[in-house]
Amino acid sequence: MAQNEDEVQLKKIYTQSLTNGKSYAWLDYLSNQIGGRLSGSFNAERAVEYTKAQLDSLGLDRVWLQPVMVPKWTRGIKEFAYIEYSPGDTNNIDICALGGSVATPSGGLKGNVIEVQGLEDLEKLGEEKIKGKIVFYNRPMQADLIQTFEAYGGCVDQRYSGAAEAAKYGAVGVIVRSMNLRLDDYPHTGSMSYGDTPASKRIPAAAISTNGAELLSSVLALNKDIKFYFRQTCKVFPDAQSFNVIGEIKGSTYPNEIITVGGHLDSWDLGDGSHDDGAGCVQSMEVLRLLKETGYKPKRTIRAVLFMNEENGLRGATKYAEVAKEKEENHVFALESDAGGFTPRGFSFDCDDANFKQITSWEPLFKPYLIHYFEKGGSGADVGPLKGNGTVLAGLRPDSQRYFDHHHAANDTFEHVNKRELELGAATMTALVYLIDKYGTVPSEKVKG
Numbered sequence: 413m414a415q416n417e418d419e420v421q422l423k424k425i426y427t428q429s430l431t432n433g434k435s436y437a438w439l440d441y442l443s444n445q446i447g448g449r450l451s452g453s454f455n456a457e458r459a460v461e462y463t464k465a466q467l468d469s470l471g472l473d474r475v476w477l478q479p480v481m482v483p484k485w486t487r488g489i490k491e492f493a494y495i496e497y498s499p500g501d502t503n504n505i506d507i508c509a510l511g512g513s514v515a516t517p518s519g520g521l522k523g524n525v526i527e528v529q530g531l532e533d534l535e536k537l538g539e540e541k542i543k544g545k546i547v548f549y550n551r552p553m554q555a556d557l558i559q560t561f562e563a564y565g566g567c568v569d570q571r572y573s574g575a576a577e578a579a580k581y582g583a584v585g586v587i588v589r590s591m592n593l594r595l596d597d598y599p600h601t602g603s604m605s606y607g608d609t610p611a612s613k614r615i616p617a618a619a620i621s622t623n624g625a626e627l628l629s630s631v632l633a634l635n636k637d638i639k640f641y642f643r644q645t646c647k648v649f650p651d652a653q654s655f656n657v658i659g660e661i662k663g664s665t666y667p668n669e670i671i672t673v674g675g676h677l678d679s680w681d682l683g684d685g686s687h688d689d690g691a692g693c694v695q696s697m698e699v700l701r702l703l704k705e706t707g708y709k710p711k712r713t714i715r716a717v718l719f720m721n722e723e724n725g726l727r728g729a730t731k732y733a734e735v736a737k738e739k740e741e742n743h744v745f746a747l748e749s750d751a752g753g754f755t756p757r758g759f760s761f762d763c764d765d766a767n768f769k770q771i772t773s774w775e776p777l778f779k780p781y782l783i784h785y786f787e788k789g790g791s792g793a794d795v796g797p798l799k800g801n802g803t804v805l806a807g808l809r810p811d812s813q814r815y816f817d818h819h820h821a822a823n824d825t826f827e828h829v830n831k832r833e834l835e836l837g838a839a840t841m842t843a844l845v846y847l848i849d850k851y852g853t854v855p856s857e858k859v860k861g
């Protein structure tokens with residue numbers, strides 16, 4: 413009997429999302445009327461205003477802005493780069509500054525290039541071979557990994573720490589192969605860090621497209637004396653005021669048990685941030701709307717949280733968890749969607765065995781929707797700070813084969829999101845939130861009694 417009721421409710425949720433959904437129209441506005449939403453930018457502010465107004469229109473119990481200070485980094489004018497084979501004989505190359513990078517000198521930076529396959533090559537080469545040169549990190553994402561996020565994880569240290577590490581050996585700049593599995597002409601940005609490198613020793617860092625990386629590598633194989641020139645004018649400003657956007661349906665029976673569902677409202681600036689992570693934001697808003705539209709009255713408090721500044725600081729997520737702790741809120745479950753608006757496959761979980769067992773007992777309910785992936789291991793960056801006190805964390809896992817074609821690049825745009833795929837994701841998230849709300853989580857030993 414209970415099972416039957418759940419089947420009926422899931423059917424209602426999927427039907428509503430696919431026939432009368434709002435997620436795609438919201439994403440259209442965020443992407444095409446607003447666009448890229450880098451933390452601290454005017455567009456990020458517009459996105460806060462817009463999503464708050466949309467949440468206000470849903471007739472929720474409460475909608476509010478949670479203030480948070482965010483870093484403000486700007487790209488400046490379009491970057492420019494070329495390979496110089498000999499004086500006057502050059503080939504322009506598309507690059508983009510990595511987020512957080514310093515500018516080059518105003519006239520640009522030119523130097524010989526040394527190609528490496530990763531951070532560990534620097535020590536082998538030593539200062540003698542690196543000093544005064546531009547280090548070119550060219551280890552590709554591993555193609556035979558079916559989980560493309562694993563391939564990303566195996567490469568992204570080049571982008572994140574490449575400049576800080578190369579500077580230790582006297583490099584003057586770094587060029588990093590884009591985190592992209594396919595060969596194309598889009599450079600992919602993303603955050604990088606100088607760690608404890610003093611300001612005077614920071615060197616500029618840029619991404620080169622995968623085609624550009626292949627070209628540069630083949631040219632270097634013929635002639636290691638060629639030069640690379642690049643110019644970028646990025647800049648760091650003082651921290652700016654921003655907000656997490658939060659909407660809430662108050663629980664009817666256990667209002668103090670909070671279920672959070674979220675994505676991040678900021679994005680990189682090259683595209684319009686449709687997959688990363690406009691999709692996760694509109695899906696999270698849609699969870700609240702679908703619960704209401706299907707006539708479900710949550711027992712627990714359900715919140716949609718649009719986190720600010722996931723990409724280059726995680727300040728929004730940190731603030732949300734900080735405030736939750738201050739207020740002694742009991743967060744029982746937190747679900748994130750930040751892996752693109754592609755066909756949902758299932759979820760990954762960060763939880764104990766008892767909760768995982770309960771969740772996997774619901775697998776048959778998801779079968780008609782081709783949702784089959786229920787695995788432990790990882791949730792998401794924005795719900796991560798809520799970890800502890802038995803909070804069950806989860807991440808939506810869409811098909812990831814095309815995600816890194818678009819991730820942080822100029823082609824992360826609205827036309828690359830499929831309406832039905834986006835809606836299926838929203839419904840899948842809502843279905844899990846419904847089940848968690850109805851049956852509750854299994855309290856951890858510590859909390860019990």
Ligand SMILES: [Zn+2]
Pocket residue numbers: 676688689722750
């Ligand atoms: Zn993201």
